[in-house]
Amino acid sequence: MKNLLILSSFVLVFFAITGCGSSNSATPSTQEASTNQSTSSSSEEEAKKKAEEEAKQKEIDAAKKQEEAAKEKAVEEAKAKEAAEFEKYKIATYMTLFVPKLDELNGNGQGAEFPSTATEFIKSKIHLFPATGEKITETKKLVDKNVQFKHLNKNITKYTGAMFSDKGYVVSIEEVEQTEIGTVSVLHVLNDEQNSYQIVYPGELDIFEEDLVEFVGVPTLVSGFENVSGGHTNVVMLVGSYVGKSK
Numbered sequence: 142m143k144n145l146l147i148l149s150s151f152v153l154v155f156f157a158i159t160g161c162g163s164s165n166s167a168t169p170s171t172q173e174a175s176t177n178q179s180t181s182s183s184s185e186e187e188a189k190k191k192a193e194e195e196a197k198q199k200e201i202d203a204a205k206k207q208e209e210a211a212k213e214k215a216v217e218e219a220k221a222k223e224a225a226e227f228e229k230y231k232i233a234t235y236m237t238l239f240v241p242k243l244d245e246l247n248g249n250g251q252g253a254e255f256p257s258t259a260t261e262f263i264k265s266k267i268h269l270f271p272a273t274g275e276k277i278t279e280t281k282k283l284v285d286k287n288v289q290f291k292h293l294n295k296n297i298t299k300y301t302g303a304m305f306s307d308k309g310y311v312v313s314i315e316e317v318e319q320t321e322i323g324t325v326s327v328l329h330v331l332n333d334e335q336n337s338y339q340i341v342y343p344g345e346l347d348i349f350e351e352d353l354v355e356f357v358g359v360p361t362l363v364s365g366f367e368n369v370s371g372g373h374t375n376v377v378m379l380v381g382s383y384v385g386k387s388k
Contacts (some may be wrong), residue, residue: 342381
């Protein structure tokens with residue numbers, strides 16, 4: 142009986158020990174699974190964060206490319222606009238250089254500065270330089286008929302923003318070829334009061350010396366040159382809009 146009690150106690154102790162051992166052996170697996178799950182969750186978060194950062198960077202890069210493309214487009218459009226404006230107003234630009242040079246050739250130092258009011262007027266009426274066909278009527282309507290040579294000779298700056306007209310005989314006419322605006326005609330015209338005009342016309346003319354002509358143009362400068370008699374001739378310089386034979 143005593144031995145049975147001892148055996149029974151042994152068995153109970155054995156099971157107790159075995160049961161404890163079984164319980165302890167399950168704990169590492171649970172901990173490992175928990176660790177793996179935590180690691181997996183952390184990796185997913187990092188991957189998600191990386192993907193978000195990459196997407197954000199792509200958006201930034203795309204925005205930069207779009208901005209650069211917009212800037213390049215703006216530059217190209219500005220260049221095209223500038224080129225178009227230059228082409229449109231090249232006659233006005235050429236006259237601002239040619240007329241002072243002609244004044245210089247007349248013997249007046251480096252030549253006077255072309256008036257800005259004349260430049261702006263020519264640009265505003267660029268379709269009338271030169272005026273042909275139906276435009277001749279339009280350009281004649283812009284003439285201030287109250288203005289005469291004496292007004293221009295006294296103070297031309299008051300009249301450089303309007304059209305002026307007169308008629309007279311052609312003393313000389315020359316053509317300057319192959320300029321930036323094509324052929325340019327330069328006329329010296331003398332009216333009935335022996336007043337002289339130099340007209341710079343953008344184009345060719347069927348006009349010759351001693352022809353009686355009517356002209357319309359923008360007054361620019363008062364110049365002058367030595368005449369064949371040894372004296373000095375004052376001359377009003379105009380950019381011509383229209384020059385035609387007069388009856």
